[in-house]
Amino acid sequence: xxxxxxxxxxxxxxxxxxxxxxxxxxxxxxxxxxxxxxxxxxxxxxxxxxxxxxxxxxxxxxxxxxxxxxxxxxxxxxxxxxxxxxxxxxxxxxxxxxxxxxxxxxxxxxxxxxxxxxxxxxxxxxxxxxxxxxxxxxxxxxxxxxxxxxxxxxxxxxxxxxxxxxxxxxxxxxxxxxxxxxxxxxxxxxxxxxxxxxxxxxxxxxxxxxxxxxxxxxxxxxxxxxxxxxxxxxxxxxxxxxxxxxxxxxxxxxxxxxxxxxxxxxxxxxxxxxxxxxxxxxxxxxxxxxxxxxxxxxxxxxxxxxxxxxxxxxxxxxxxxxxxxxxxxxxxxxxxxxxxxxxxxxxxxxxxxxxxxxxxxxxxxxxxxxxxxxxxxxxxxxxxxxxxxxxxxxxxxxxxxxxxxxxxxxxxxxxxxxxxxxxxxxxxxxxxxxxxxxxxxxxxxxxxxxxxxxxxxxxxxxxxxxxxxxxxxxxxxxxxxxxxxxxxxxxxxxxxxxxxxxxxxxxxxxxxxxxxxxxxxxxxxxxxxxxxxxxxxxxxxxxxxxxxxxxxxxxxxxxxxxxxxxxxxxxxxxxxxxxxxxxxxxxxxxxxxxxxxxxxxxxxxxxxxxxxxxxxxxxxxxxxxxxxxxxxxxxxxxxxxxxxxxxxxxxxxxxxxxxxxxxxxxxxxxxxxxxxxxxxxxxxxxxxxxxxxxxxxxxxxxxxxxxxxxxxxxxxxxxxxxxxxxxxxxx
Amino acid sequence: xxxxxxxxxxxxxxxxxxxxxxxxxxxxxxxxxxxxxxxxxxxxxxxxxxxxxxxxxxxxxxxxxxxxxxxxxxxxxxxxxxxxxxxxxxxxxxxxxxxxxxxxxxxxxxxxxxxxxxxxxxxxxxxxxxxxxxxxxxxxxxxxxxxxxxxxxxxx
Numbered sequence: 099x100x101x102x103x104x105x106x107x108x109x110x111x112x113x114x115x116x117x118x119x120x121x122x123x124x125x126x127x128x129x130x131x132x133x134x135x136x137x138x139x140x141x142x143x144x145x146x147x148x149x150x151x152x153x154x155x156x157x158x159x160x161x162x163x164x165x166x167x168x169x170x171x172x173x174x175x176x177x178x179x180x181x182x183x184x185x186x187x188x189x190x191x192x193x194x195x196x197x198x199x200x201x202x203x204x205x206x207x208x209x210x211x212x213x214x215x216x217x218x219x220x221x222x223x224x225x226x227x228x229x230x231x232x233x234x235x236x237x238x239x240x241x242x243x244x245x246x247x248x249x250x251x252x253x254x255x256x257x258x259x260x261x262x263x264x265x266x267x268x269x270x271x272x273x274x275x276x277x278x279x280x281x282x283x284x285x286x287x288x289x290x291x292x293x294x295x296x297x298x299x300x301x302x303x304x305x306x307x308x309x310x311x312x313x314x315x316x317x318x319x320x321x322x323x324x325x326x327x328x329x330x331x332x333x334x335x336x337x338x339x340x341x342x343x344x345x346x347x348x349x350x351x352x353x354x355x356x357x358x359x360x361x362x363x364x365x366x367x368x369x370x371x372x373x374x375x376x377x378x379x380x381x382x383x384x385x386x387x388x389x390x391x392x393x394x395x396x397x398x399x400x401x402x403x404x405x406x407x408x409x410x411x412x413x414x415x416x417x418x419x420x421x422x423x424x425x426x427x428x429x430x431x432x433x434x435x436x437x438x439x440x441x442x443x444x445x446x447x448x449x450x451x452x453x454x455x456x457x458x459x460x461x462x463x464x465x466x467x468x469x470x471x472x473x474x475x476x477x478x479x480x481x482x483x484x485x486x487x488x489x490x491x492x493x494x495x496x497x498x499x500x501x502x503x504x505x506x507x508x509x510x511x512x513x514x515x516x517x518x519x520x521x522x523x524x525x526x527x528x529x530x531x532x533x534x535x536x537x538x539x540x541x542x543x544x545x546x547x548x549x550x551x552x553x554x555x556x557x558x559x560x561x562x563x564x565x566x567x568x569x570x571x572x573x574x575x576x577x578x579x580x581x582x583x584x585x586x587x588x589x590x591x592x593x594x595x596x597x598x599x600x601x602x603x604x605x606x607x608x609x610x611x612x613x614x615x616x617x618x619x620x621x622x623x624x625x626x627x628x629x630x631x632x633x634x635x636x637x638x639x640x641x642x643x644x645x646x647x648x649x650x651x652x653x654x655x656x657x658x659x660x661x662x663x664x665x666x667x668x669x670x671x672x673x674x675x676x677x678x679x680x681x682x683x684x685x686x687x688x689x690x691x692x693x694x695x696x697x698x699x700x701x702x703x704x705x706x707x708x709x710x711x712x713x714x715x716x717x718x719x720x721x722x723x724x725x726x727x728x729x730x731x732x733x734x735x736x737x738x739x740x741x742x743x744x745x746x747x748x749x750x751x752x753x754x755x756x757x758x759x760x761x762x763x764x765x766x767x768x769x770x771x772x773x774x775x776x777x778x779x780x781x782x783x784x785x786x787x788x789x790x791x792x793x794x795x796x797x798x799x800x801x802x803x804x805x806x807x808x809x810x811x812x813x814x815x816x817x818x819x820x821x822x823x824x825x826x827x828x829x
Numbered sequence: 830x831x832x833x834x835x836x837x838x839x840x841x842x843x844x845x846x847x848x849x850x851x852x853x854x855x856x857x858x859x860x861x862x863x864x865x866x867x868x869x870x871x872x873x874x875x876x877x878x879x880x881x882x883x884x885x886x887x888x889x890x891x892x893x894x895x896x897x898x899x900x901x902x903x904x905x906x907x908x909x910x911x912x913x914x915x916x917x918x919x920x921x922x923x924x925x926x927x928x929x930x931x932x933x934x935x936x937x938x939x940x941x942x943x944x945x946x947x948x949x950x951x952x953x954x955x956x957x958x959x960x961x962x963x964x965x966x967x968x969x970x971x972x973x974x975x976x977x978x979x980x981x982x983x984x985x
Binding site for chain 2: 114126127128131285332333365366524527593733735758759770
C-alpha cells in the first residue's frame with residue numbers, strides 16, 4: 099500500500115520518525131558510542147565448557163597487570179549472587195559450576211580494551227569437565243544429570259478442553275522442529291556505568307526494560323533501588339535479546355569497585371554468548387477432523403529447550419501451549435507443553451515468543467489435513483477460523499476483534515507474481531543468484547500459506563502497567579506551547595517515541611512535542627516486547643493528556659495558561675488469570691492475527707531457494723502510523739524468512755559453532771523478496787484508538803508459509819526449520 | 830604509532846597500536862562515532878567509509894593503511910546542517926528503524942548513486958548486498974534509493 103508521509107501529524111498519519119535525522123547523520127548516540135574521560139573498559143571471561151565444576155579460580159595475576167584496575171569473581175558480588183527475570187537462578191558470575199558454554203566466570207576493568215582482553219588470559223581457571231545434557235528429550239530422562247537441584251523441568255502444563263478422546267473421521271500426525279534462532283540486533287550489548295557521589299551508580303544502557311534491569315541490579319549490588327539509576331542509551335535493535343540482563347551488573351560492579359566510569363561493549367562473537375536465543379522446539383501434533391473439514395480434536399505435545407537457566411521459558415512454553423491449536427475453533431483438545439533445562443545456551447525472548455514454534459507445527463498439520471481431505475488449504479482454514487466469541491482451548495472467550503477470515507480473504511486477493519521463464523533470466527534472479535551453476539532447468543515454483551496469532555502484552559495474571567507524565571508549557575518563546583512527555587518506554591527502533599508524539603498531537607492539538615530520554619526516575623513502562631508499548635505506554639500518554647486537557651480547560655484554555663500543567667497517569671490492561679491444573683483460565687489480554695503467503699522457486703537439483711514474494715495480511719486494529727506498521731511487517735517477515743531458510747545457532751555438544759555474521763547468516767537485500775502488506779483494520783474495543791501491537795504476527799506466520807511453499811514445490815515433508823539445501827534435494 | 834589521515838577534509842592524527850583498524854581509529858582515536866561496529870568481519874557494512882574515494886569496510890582496513898590518505902565518513906555528508914538527498918530519502922521513506930546500520934547504508938547508497946545515477950533494481954541489490962539491516966526487511970531502503978536517485982537526477 100502507498101502512504102502519504104507527513105513531517106508532523108497525529109494518530110493515523112505516516113509521520114516521520116522523531117529520531118530519523120540524528121540516525122541518518124550518524125549523530126544518534128548508541129550505547130557502544132558512550133564515553134567519559136578517564137573511563138575504563140570492562141571484559142568478561144567466559145566458560146569454554148557447557149558443563150563443568152570450577153576446581154580453582156585465581157584472578158591475582160590479572161589484577162596485578164599494569165593498567166588493570168579490577169578483576170572480580172562471584173566472591174566480589176556484594177549482594178544477591180544471582181539474577182533472572184522470572185526466577186533468579188542465573189549467577190552474576192559462575193559459582194563452583196558452569197552450566198553453559200559462554201557463562202561469565204570473571205570480569206576485569208582496565209585502562210584500555212586490549213589490556214582488558216589480555217588480562218582475561220592471565221586468569222587461572224581450572225575446570226573439571228562434566229558430561230553435558232544437550233538434548234531436550236535426554237534432559238527428561240530420569241538418569242540425566244540434574245542441571246538444577248529441582249530437576250530439569252522448567253515448566254510443564256497441560257490444557258484439557260472438551261472431550262480430548264473425541265473421535266474424528268480423519269487423523270493426521272506429524273513431528274516438527276525449529277532451530278535456535280539468534281535475534282542478531284545490529285547493535286551489540288553495551289553500556290556505561292558511572293559511580294556516583296552518593297555511593298550509588300548511574301548506568302547508561304541499551305535495554306528493553308529499564309525497571310526490570312533495576313529490579314535485578316539493585317539486590318546484586320547490595321544498594322537500595324534509589325541509588326541505582328538507569329538511563330536509556332541508544333538501542334541498536336533488540337527483538338527480545340535485551341529482555342534479559344547481559345553486562346549491566348558486571349559494568350556496575352566494576353565501576354563501584356574502581357570508582358571510575360566503566361564501559362562494556364560486546365563484539366559480535368561475544369554478543370552470541372551474551373544474550374538468550376529463540377527456543378529450539380520439537381512438537382508432536384495429531385489433528386482429527388470430520389470429512390467436511392471441521393476440526394474435532396487436536397492433540398499436541400510441545401517440548402522447548404530452555405538452556406541452562408530459567409529466563410522467560412515459563413512464559414514461552416505457556417504461549418506455545420496455549421496457541422498450539424492455532425487460530426481455529428477446536429472443540430476438543432489435549433495440549434501439553436514442557437520447557438526443559440539443558441546445558442545449551444539459555445533461551446528466552448525473541449519476536450513471536452513461543453507462538454512461532456507452535457504456528458510452524460499447527461500450520462504444517464493443517465496442510466496435511468487439507469491434503470488428506472482433498473480440501474483447498476485456504477478453504478480448510480476459513481472453515482475453522484476463530485472469530486469474536488469463539489472459545490479457546492483454555493476456555494478463554496475471544497472478546498475482541500478476531501478477523502482471521504478477513505486476513506485470509508484479503509491475502510487470497512493479493513495477485514500472484516508473474517511466473518518468468520528461467521531460461522532468459524538474469525542469473526541473479528535464479529535461486530542462489532550468482533551461486534547457481536545451472537540455467538534454471540530444475541526450477542519448481544511452490545506456494546504456501548499460513549495463519550497464526552500472538553498475544554498482546556504479558557499474560558497469566560501479570561500486570562505490566564505503564565506510567566506516563568505529560569507537561570504542557572505555555573508559549574515561552576513565541577513558537578507556541580510545548581509538550582514534554584516522560585515515560586520509561588524504550589524505543590528499540592520500533593518507533594514508540596514517534597507514536598507518543600502522534601498521540602499527544604491528537605489529544606492536545608499541540609504540534610511541538612518533546613519525548614524525554616527514558617530513565618528510572620519515573621514508574622515502569624514495562625518491556626518493549628510482546629507487541630505492547632503502543633497500547634500500554636500509548637494508553638498512559640493518552641490518559642495523562644486527557645487529564646492535562648481538563649486542567650487547561652479549568653484554567654480557561656491554552657492561551658490563558660501562565661504556568662506549566664502536568665499530569666501523571668498509569669495505564670493497566672484488563673486483568674488476566676493464571677491457568678488452573680487443566681489449563682483453563684483467562685490467560686491473555688488480547689490477540690493479533692496474521693496470515694502470510696509465500697511464493698518460492700526451488701532448484702530441485704541444487705537445493706537452492708529463491709523466495710519470489712511474501713504477502714502478509716495482518717490484523718492491526720488501527721494503524722497509528724501506517725508507514726511504521728508496514729516497516730514492522732516487512733522487518734518481521736525478514737526474520738521469519740531467516741528462521742525458515744538460514745538462521746540457526748549451530749551447537750555441537752553445547753558449544754556454539756557459528757558465533758559470527760560470517761557463519762550465522764541473516765537475510766540480506768538479495769534474500770528478501772518484495773513484501774506485499776495488507777492492513778486489516780478492525781479497531782479493538784478497549785484499547786487506545788483500537789490499535790493492536792504490530793511487531794510480531796508476521797514473524798509468527800512467515801516461517802510456516804515459506805516452508806509450506808517449499809513442501810508444495812518439492813513434495814517433501816520438510817519437518818525441521820531452517821530448511822537446508824540437503825533437505826530439499828533429499829540427502 | 831602515529832597515524833595521520835585526511836578525514837572529511839581535515840588532517841587528523843592519533844597515536845594507535847599498530848593492529849588498530851581504521852574503524853577503531855575513527856571511533857576511539859578521532860571521536861567520529863558515526864561509523865558503527867556491528868560485526869568486525871566485513872560482513873555487515875555498518876562501518877562503510879570511503880578510502881581515497883573507494884568504498885571500504887573500515888573494520889577490515891588497518892589504520893596504518895590510511896596513513897597519508899584521504900578518508901570520508903558519514904559525517905562528511907552534512908552540508909552545513911542540510912541533509913544529503915540520500916539521508917533525506919531514508920528519513921522520508923521509513924528506511925530507518927533502530928538506525929544502527931543506517932550510516933553504513935547511507936554511505937553505500939551515496940557511493941552507488943555517485944557512480945550510477947540510474948541503477949537497475951538488480952544493480953541496487955548487488956551494491957547493497959554487503960550491508961545488513963535487521964529491522965526493515967530492506968523494502969523501505971529500496972524505496973529510499975529510488976527516491977534519492979530520482980531527486981539527484983532531477984537536481985543535475
